[in-house]
Amino acid sequence: MNDMEHRKTNDGEGRRLDGEEEEEEEDEDEGNGRGLDAWERAYADERSWESLQEDESGLLRPIDNKTIYHAQYRRRIRSLYSSTTTARIQKGLIRYLYIVVDLSRVFDSSLKRLLNYRISVILFYFPGLWLRNYLPMERLESAFAASEMDFKPSRMAVVAKHIEAFIREFFDQNPLSQIGLVTIKDGLAQCLTDLGGSPDSHVKALMGKLECSGDSSLQNALDLVHGYLNQIPSYGHREVLILYSALSTCDPGDIMETIQECKKSKIRCSVIGLSAEIFICRHLCQETGGSYSVALDESHFKELLLEHAPPPPAIAEFAIANLIKMGFPQRAAEGVISICSCHKEAKVGGGYTCPRCKARVCELPTECRICGLTLVSSPHLARSYHHLFPIPPFDEVSLSLLNNPHQRSSRACFGCQESLLIPGKYSDGKKMLIFCNEFDYSISIACHLIDCVV
């Protein structure tokens, strides 16, 4: 798990770094007054050659960017920490999030543009080939029933892939929260899954429904979601995350009213656009306090999506302290057959029993179907806790201090026991323990608790 986390962040940082380099490159291009051709840019985006480096013997090796990433990561941690401690931001830990996926036709527009382009290139170089009357353009178009080519292989596939990753990450970071899925298709909003705490059921439902058609309607989606979220108890934070691919919305009524209703119900609406900035989306996000972003490419999309995983600051007038009744069910005895309240069928072993009504549930966290009690386990609570009290950033220890003869014993990392020979060590402020880079990383990103190591 730690390993996976680590890699993930690494990727993210790597991309950002690339992004910066790209920016500079762009500037230079403009300075020269020459831009890249359209076809060149498609390759330039990936820049696979830049992550290679020649070593002394002439072999190509991947660049070791670790130290740079680490520095950047520390900067981020520091800013995160300072903002939470100084401002004392309240955060909603119990979130009810609806993910709205726009599956309108724009998503699935055909390859014809690419095709047009190819043909025009051919014709440009071989004008003799011009067969305007013969070219069966329509037939060719229908043969390529793929998707918009800006995300490969198709927008739909990319979105689905990343939603899956997001759902898992979301539940990892917010174990007390629930997600529901809504799709927009043919101008209608459909509820794919109700609010629930099981990542697998959501992912399964989404993967089963991946096809797109018709127009998109923001208002219908908001109306639907508003209807569901309005019933959520007041301690829950209502959120909508809309993955919007279309460039327009065909609404049955006045969308401004719907937006005002969402605002009144304190539903925080965020939008991630896939193609360009749309005014109504920006307006929606501004009104409801959400964030609006537009993805540049696939990795940027992923980054933007994952930014929604940690809980957002709570809306001020809504963040009243509240006591919530919760149950901590016991794992039921193995080998006993009982009727599961969530699947409504008899199951053998491996369940939990609600402490109030003794019903059996399969997974935690959830809400008891019988008595409506919120059922969690204590690690879930603990995991949510770190958002409120992040680990203070570690201090860097200079090499000279390490070489201090009085502290010889601590020249190895407290976590992995490897000796620290390269510079860049970090010590935990209170207990004066020394960790290596790798461990600093894992503690802050994955466990969020110093005590679990100590």
Next chain:
Amino acid sequence: MKFQIEDVTVYFPYDNIYPEQYSYMVELKRALDAKGHALLEMPTGTGKTIALLSLITSYALSKPSNPIKLLYCTRTVHEMEKTLAELRLLHQYQLRHLGPAARILALGLSSRKNLCINPAVVSAENRDSVDAGCRKLTASWVRALAVENPNIPTCQFFENYEKAASEAVLPPGVYTLQDLRAFGRDKGWCPYFLARHMVQFANVVVYSYQYLLDPKVAGIISKEMQRESVVVFDEAHNIDNVCIEALSVSVRRQTLEGATRNLSKMAQEINRFKATDAGRLRAEYNRLVEGLAQRGNLPISDTWLANPALPDDILKEAVPGNIRRAEHFLSVLRRLVQYLHGRLETENVEKEGPVAFVASINSQAGIDQKMLKFCYDRLHSLMLTLEITDTDEFLHIQTICDFATLVGTYTRGFSIIIEPFDERMPHIPDPVLQLSCHDASLAIKPVFERFQSVVITSGTLSPIDLYPRLLNFNPVVSRSFTMSLTRNCICPMVLTRGSDQLPVSTKFDMRSDPGVVRNYGRLLLEMVSVVPDGIVCFFVSYSYMDGIVNTWNESGILKEIMQHKLVFIETQDVVETTLALDNYRRACDCGRGAVFFSVARGKVAEGIDFDRHYGRLVIMFGVPFQYTLSRILLARLEYLRETFQIKEGDFLTFDALRQAAQCVGRVIRSKADYGMMIFADKRYSRHDKRSKLPGWILSHLRDAHLNLSTDMALHIAREFLRKMAQPYDKAGVSGRKTLLSEEDLEKMGDGTTNEMLF
């Protein structure tokens, strides 16, 4: 913030200033120092207005011994209000810093239609009827009668204003038209006459172009302005056309019929007066014998539009003897109308110079040049004598007299063109006789001569060397500024080919080619599927737009476009267009997305902004050349070639490109905004056309974007929109400093400013 430009302390109401605003002020200051004229081009959205106001008012404050007056001319009432609002902000800032010493009086002046507060008068539908309505209540003889007979209605606001006499003044401050009306209501004074009166004492006057350029209006409003004034023409890219229109008259059949009606009515009046009050007519005759065409000091409410000819060209002589008597004058006018009627009967297009025309009038109608020249003043005098108040009824005869006076006064720079029908609709007879002025420098010459500094400024004045030649003046400063941007927020492209590589153009021989029409349609169709919110399309003319939209409709392209966005079309009807615009905005607001089809040189292209999401993309289909077969244009081109040595081609390209630039400039109104511009015509890729675009567009037009086909443009559009949707940092990234604070300015206070910035 406040800072020094050489010896002037400039008060600027904002905390930061754009570098181009600073350089703009520096140039302007030099022009003021040199007491010369300036020609300055700076893109819209960079705060031209506030830079101008801030520098000129600060300049006036720094020279208290010899304060200069600012005459700020705008094109529309809306712009006037905006300017005054900015000025108020600036004024408050200056008051905070300087205290009462900074007090100024600034006001807007507009027609009675916009200023009148008498509900009975202002409810009339057009400007002329409001003017006439006002005159009916305020003319001196009406008021004289009302003193004896209280049943005759008068305007209480005007009466109060008159009663207050010298006490009726505006306290210092900044007054928009609305403020003036409110002030008038509060005090019970007529805001129009109060403003007219206060214009002479104000430090800043904001009014429309006509008040300076049209001799008829300028003669009464701007007569008293002192020489130490700075005149600013804002958005002045069309100033030559305004000048020409101010001296052009067109006469149609309706005009002549109306004039005949007016004449018979006047004849009745004369007979009535002869029977009742013959002494008055005799008194007028005597006055004319003494050589006073105008009565000495008219009461303010009786003043009329002044002579349509420029003040220097008006003869200071007595009215010739043969039109001194009212009935003689009427018969002269009757003969003139008769003659014009005859001329309109023609079957062919005729073109004549004023000299030949006057000679022919002389031989056929027996009216010589001198009589023509005095027509206007004589009519004016007669109408006052006859105590005619419903002036809107008499517009036709006034037009005829305008025409006569101009034709009698000028021998060069004009021509008379008679067309029996509209070139484009040859089967509908619609004869029109036009006296068209070809020389823009005529109308503006008195302005340049009278005032110390004249500043002509706009977002599109390129090529900047042509304006001094057209207007015949020597600017001491003429510069074009570019925009400093934190990101490349405009993306101009020249599209020369469709997806099938066939060139696209609205050239005459190509425009009806189905391939071109289809390619334009495909272009729009592809663009509506990638561009969010609003798209504006400009066509070269109404007839071309009608044609192409019809073809698109037949071939189904329009239907496909409608699946992505709603389509709205500008028509020649103002009300319809306003409605369309309104709905277009609503469609953009609610996320449905919309396309607006409009016409270059139309109302929309000149005055409506498509900023932010109302215009993410503007497509200019074709090069908006003027209708080159138009007689008036041909005559003007000939004149320009002979007089100013400006080649026909040069002028036409210049005119087309400034219109195109004006159209595409509609999308960018501030630096935080972004927009794309597509010039869809192969002719734009030629250097002679392209180089005439303003610098701020050219500097963003990369070589790679010069010769695109539809699909390449699509790709660029998609990337651009993605990039622009990213969060935007106002202050600018390091290296490109686009907002200067007070310290920054102090640091570079030495002479190296310009080198640092550009």
